[in-house]
Amino acid sequence: MLHRSPPLRSLAAVCLASFVLAAGLLLAFGSFTPLWYANAVGVVALLRHPRSTWPVLLAAIYAANALAFSFFGDGPALLYAACHAVEIGLVGFLMQRFAGMPGPLLEGTRFARMAAVFLLVPAPSAAAAALVGAWTQAVSFPDAFQAWYLASALGLLVGGVSLLGWTDAALRKAFMQQLSRRRTAMLVGGALVCALLVHERHHQAAIFLTFPLMFAVTWYFGLLGATAGLLLTTLSAVIETLQGHGAFTLLAPPGSGVVEGLESVQLYLAALLLSSVSLAVLHEKQNELTQRVRSAAQARSEFLASMSHEIRTPLTGVLGMADLLAADELTARQQGYVASMRTSGRHLLCVVNDILDFSRIESGRLELEQAEFEVPELAEGVRSIMHPLAAERGIALEIELASPFPSTLVGDALRIRQVLLNLIGNAIKFTSAGGVHVRIERRPGQEPDAVWLHFEVRDTGVGIEPDQLERLFAPFVQADSSISRKYGGSGLGLAISKRLVERMGGRIAAESTPGRGSVFRFELPVGVGRFLQPAAQGDLHAPPVKPLRILVAEDVETNRRILQVGLERQGHVLAFAANGEEALQQVQGSDFDLVLMDVQMPVMDGVEATRRIRRLGGRGAAVPILGLTANVMAREREQYLAAGMNDCLMKPFDWGQLVAAVARHGAGLAAAPRREAGAQILAAPTLLDAPTLAALAEMGDPQDVEALLRRALDSFGPACARMLERAAGAEGVRREAHHIRGTAGMLGLRAISEQAGRLESAPDAADVEQQVVALRETMERTIELLLVRGVITRSSVRQHGGAATARVQMELGG
Ligand code: ADP
Numbered sequence: 001m002l003h004r005s006p007p008l009r010s011l012a013a014v015c016l017a018s019f020v021l022a023a024g025l026l027l028a029f030g031s032f033t034p035l036w037y038a039n040a041v042g043v044v045a046l047l048r049h050p051r052s053t054w055p056v057l058l059a060a061i062y063a064a065n066a067l068a069f070s071f072f073g074d075g076p077a078l079l080y081a082a083c084h085a086v087e088i089g090l091v092g093f094l095m096q097r098f099a100g101m102p103g104p105l106l107e108g109t110r111f112a113r114m115a116a117v118f119l120l121v122p123a124p125s126a127a128a129a130a131l132v133g134a135w136t137q138a139v140s141f142p143d144a145f146q147a148w149y150l151a152s153a154l155g156l157l158v159g160g161v162s163l164l165g166w167t168d169a170a171l172r173k174a175f176m177q178q179l180s181r182r183r184t185a186m187l188v189g190g191a192l193v194c195a196l197l198v199h200e201r202h203h204q205a206a207i208f209l210t211f212p213l214m215f216a217v218t219w220y221f222g223l224l225g226a227t228a229g230l231l232l233t234t235l236s237a238v239i240e241t242l243q244g245h246g247a248f249t250l251l252a253p254p255g256s257g258v259v260e261g262l263e264s265v266q267l268y269l270a271a272l273l274l275s276s277v278s279l280a281v282l283h284e285k286q287n288e289l290t291q292r293v294r295s296a297a298q299a300r301s302e303f304l305a306s307m308s309h310e311i312r313t314p315l316t317g318v319l320g321m322a323d324l325l326a327a328d329e330l331t332a333r334q335q336g337y338v339a340s341m342r343t344s345g346r347h348l349l350c351v352v353n354d355i356l357d358f359s360r361i362e363s364g365r366l367e368l369e370q371a372e373f374e375v376p377e378l379a380e381g382v383r384s385i386m387h388p389l390a391a392e393r394g395i396a397l398e399i400e401l402a403s404p405f406p407s408t409l410v411g412d413a414l415r416i417r418q419v420l421l422n423l424i425g426n427a428i429k430f431t432s433a434g435g436v437h438v439r440i441e442r443r444p445g446q447e448p449d450a451v452w453l454h455f456e457v458r459d460t461g462v463g464i465e466p467d468q469l470e471r472l473f474a475p476f477v478q479a480d481s482s483i484s485r486k487y488g489g490s491g492l493g494l495a496i497s498k499r500l501v502e503r504m505g506g507r508i509a510a511e512s513t514p515g516r517g518s519v520f521r522f523e524l525p526v527g528v529g530r531f532l533q534p535a536a537q538g539d540l541h542a543p544p545v546k547p548l549r550i551l552v553a554e555d556v557e558t559n560r561r562i563l564q565v566g567l568e569r570q571g572h573v574l575a576f577a578a579n580g581e582e583a584l585q586q587v588q589g590s591d592f593d594l595v596l597m598d599v600q601m602p603v604m605d606g607v608e609a610t611r612r613i614r615r616l617g618g619r620g621a622a623v624p625i626l627g628l629t630a631n632v633m634a635r636e637r638e639q640y641l642a643a644g645m646n647d648c649l650m651k652p653f654d655w656g657q658l659v660a661a662v663a664r665h666g667a668g669l670a671a672a673p674r675r676e677a678g679a680q681i682l683a684a685p686t687l688l689d690a691p692t693l694a695a696l697a698e699m700g701d702p703q704d705v706e707a708l709l710r711r712a713l714d715s716f717g718p719a720c721a722r723m724l725e726r727a728a729g730a731e732g733v734r735r736e737a738h739h740i741r742g743t744a745g746m747l748g749l750r751a752i753s754e755q756a757g758r759l760e761s762a763p764d765a766a767d768v769e770q771q772v773v774a775l776r777e778t779m780e781r782t783i784e785l786l787l788v789r790g791v792i793t794r795s796s797v798r799q800h801g802g803a804a805t806a807r808v809q810m811e812l813g814g
Contacts, residue, residue, distance in 0.1 A: 034259045039088050044163040066598075105168055158271050195232040199574060248264040251268070300362075305360055358495060358496050371413065396457055397424070420455060527622075581603050599627055691748075759772070
């Protein structure tokens, strides 16, 4: 075998430590000393270095011991040093073979095997040394054996375990991580009390009190804490005994001296260490088990998340196909089949979504948004969804804003809304007479830029039994099995709510009197946003303008329709082009007052068409061109203006702005380009853009607006199905998403537009399916909201809303 040398620094440190310890103890007590810690250093040095370095290490340790014996010991130094070296080598070897060291110290039965090696191996070496002593120094063999054995075995036990602990990087790291200032003070305090107890002269039996103290130190600080405490206790005990006082001299046989006293100290320390280490092993096992349970829970959540994701994707495909099927010519019977297929599919989607949501939160993968929102708008959104459900059950639903909300707040409005909808949904579900009262209040927080939002949902329903109340927020809990038959639900709603509220830094609780009703309360901290100004009215009511001849160049048919309805209502006369080339031809052929030019179009885009129009010469070249674009980048806007556009409006645009811009440019009053227009795109994540809808409602007949919305919404479902099929690849996804975004934006369907925008900007992302699924859900929620607001009617949303409402009804057992 090739013998390598350990690093010089380690070699020097081991030699020095062995020599100093050996020299000190030999100087104090002679060759048969009652304390011997030098071998513990040697053994740990071997175990912390590769086997190939052992011969060199052992030779060095032997030399250090021999030197110490020859200067400070008595008797044959080389033979005694050899006994120690053999003992160190043998212990090192057996520790590797039999105890599997080096390895995690507290793993399984390793510690017991280690203790056995420490206690057994010194027996032969003590016998050899006692023989040498009897032969060369005429000492009594039994006395020499006992002294050597006790010093070696107990020294290995106490010193070896401590040193192995402190040289274990993992244990050291865990120990250091635990040490806060308060805990360090506790540890030092505990160790000091142990040391003082040993020092106590009047009640010597007090030394036994060190046991519970040491256990406490071990419980809180593990093995390293125990050995740190032991070190102080050892120092105190040795000093005390050397002075001939203390409990340990009393524990030794009557009439005996310091040596026997120190042997008692060793025994006492070994007992203390062995009992503490057993506790440390237990503690370690408990940590390991906790860790295992945690990772099992994590694995379960991840499994659930990936399973429900796997189910969601094909399910959305199935629903998309069902949407396509429903749009075909079907017999009444077939329509019935498709309708129930879609209802069941959506219900399944709800349950799967709940599971996905829950497992996402459990595995810590839920991301919270921080965006501005308005509480009155949040409350109105919730009311408009829940009111019809309450009305259907013949109960009242009141939402009270108990404080003024002069500013926007910053937080995850969608998640707050989710919790609120769940609590109110439950309250309505379990109340058959009376009503549900929701109270929202704002209270000051501790930090100046934060406030707490308090929500209370009070019902006069069936109430909850006390034993049920305790388990209410645990997953999959329903009062009894008949609940899911009668009312539906997955039993996950409250579990999700609790976790969401806690993730947002808040808390949730419930009180209930069976038969009288329940109260659910939650509160959470939110940031404070900007102060709200009263809404500007100017642009929405732009003065009437002279009728203009306007060319609309826009490739998406729905968008053309929207612009037509809005602008014809103002008295303008419209012509249409489906791409840039057509626009160019039309400008050449007729006389327009204004061109509305979409930027992104097939065949020839709006920028190129503008450039060519400007190069035409004649009157046509001077026509004001108003660009319509969804590109928010300032640089791109500059390019459009450089190409010859007079102004550029961001999609989704504000109708008031459009009307004003048309009036300005059509009348030749071209104003400076409005560079801030892009800001509106980054609005808070609410479902609808109220001003756009209001402007739409003002500009067209309600039927026209409804027809526009219906047409748009009808086109979104199949577009989602096509995106999922990905027949046309990433480009196809981008195209579909682009159309949805533009159309939804113009109609004030803000959340749909924003989500489609995300898909459009990354059509080849790994999570496209997931995003399409989310988009579909947003559509469902938007339809529900439009339905309950009466913007669209049930008959107009045969395709989507019917199923959405059916889902809500089904959950209510309606
Ligand atoms: P689910 O999705 O099944 O409604 P939840 O976690 O939201 O699950 O609710 C769990 C159970 O708690 C319900 O099945 C019901 O037994 C009980 N519960 C929740 N809210 C109320 C309430 N307002 N009144 C009476 N019982 C309630």
